[in-house]
Amino acid sequence: MTPKHRPGLSRRAWLTTTSGVIAAGLLKTQADAVKLVAQEAPSSADDPTRVPGRLVSELGSRAPAERPRRLMRNQALSSSSRTPLQDLHGTITPADLHFERHHGGVPNIVAENHELLIHGMVDRPLVFSMADLKRFPQTSRICFVECSGNGGGAYNRERMPTEITPQALDGLLSTSEWTGVMLSTVLREVGVQGGASWLLAEGSDSAVMSRSVPLEKGMDDAMLVYAQNGEAIRPEQGYPLRLLLPGWEGNTQVKWLRRLEVTDRPTMTRDETSRYTDPLQDGTARQFSFVMDAKSVITFPSFPYTLPEAGWWEIKGLAWTGRGRITRVEVSTDSGDSWQDAELQEPVLSKSTVRFRHLWDWDGDKTVILSRATDETGYVQPTVQQLWEARGERTTYHQNHQRAWKIDADGAVTFGLGDLV
């Protein structure tokens, strides 16, 4: 037996029961063990009703046993860390667990000195302080941010992983309530001139991260945001100001934003030409592939969990699309032979993650479980074969194909896409 994650049973309790009661042949399953352990009366030293509790504090902290952590790629200036999807519930990502993708490290910015310059094809070029921006009418919106390179680890036919967590595979995805001002409100202030069609957004980091964005998006649902989940944006997410482009690839949503230039053409920056473009099999490369298409991922059961026994389990996961709302998530528990509709947890918000659930009575046999999402345009999350056929195998971004988890007869869960291709 290789103990891995065993929900509902602490390691100490498990060892106690295996060495003691189970050895005596009285218990057949872990569920029985849980019931028996629960009947043991706690000693008074461990009984929280017998000792005064901790007093109030200025700043809360997680329970000591709860230690969710981002997974870091490396310590380079251009690097990333990933959200622990398999450890989280609901849809909102705690701000300190929001994924990171920096191209020149996290800059140290003093908010009271930070300014946003808007110029170019405008009637009134203006510089805004953070106080100016916070004085504009405020808007909040819950939406996801996803790196367009998310999930690339499951695209290579020869290197399909098995022992990989949802975090390691798809953790460049986080969801927050973002607060700020609509970009359209601020652009109205500078007076965009006729003939303008693009924006150049630049960050105040050591890479001066730069992306060209169609003006239409800027006038639609783009925001200048300064808060995340009710507090100031974390430095890793762009403190004190970032561009938010709901549903679009993360790197376009420039962090530490200091400049917007209104133009009539894209600037063709490094990160929209030599990076974040998608080579296709016909010898061309797709450019300005902004929208994140519909995707879903099962976060439980997933590696490294083990299902300790057959019976009722709830398959849980996240689905999202940059094209509006998710309308349907289907789950298969028989390697894709048949599909059932999963329940979607309300509210289903546009360009946000939605939590899906499917109650499953596992018979204890080896199988592969999958999920697939459908969005309001009628787009269905493709298989990896469909993506290979449409794009070839050279792309390194926008790999939103169906994910699979293999459940072995002993309950061990591994990434299972390789078993299907």
Next chain:
Amino acid sequence: MRRATTWAAVAVLLAACSPADGPPQATNGVDSEAGDFSAELAANAPASFGFGAYATNARIAMWDIDVKPDGEGLPVGSGSVSEGKRVYEMYCIACHGPTGTEGPNDRLAATDEWEQWPVARGVGNYWPYATTLYDYVRKAMPQNAPGSLSDDQNYAVIAYVLNLNGLLAGDGVLDASSLPAIRMPARDRFVADDRVGGPEIR
């Protein structure tokens, strides 16, 4: 000018909304209906709030450091391949290797055919615009002291990188007029995103 027109058309295409009839079509992520989310200003909002300070030309010039594909934004100055080799060996070689191929960071020199991709994705076979080199090097390089090279040093080191890719002769010199004139091999490889939602997988 032809190129500018093309990309303006792309912006319009990206913004295309639902047709007159039928179910909502892909809008490339642009939310055509307010639905759960309203961006409308309050009815009593003024035509202008008057927030922010006027940005003078001098203020704009401090941060307006980008370079456009037609060369707009390139500074006065010049640099040669031979000067660039010295700059490269001083500031770049540790991360990009003696010939721009060895790493440990991004590969700069690559002339492989695309059919061999992803064997290499460098300046010579994947960067569509030479001006992007200036925009990027001026902003982000060298990584441990970004923005620290002079305008002439930037021209020179870009000249050397282009030389490593076989795109500039050993006696070549770059300035604001010659850099945008360099025709990059990958120039016509890039196409607009044709994913539009709906049932077709692209």
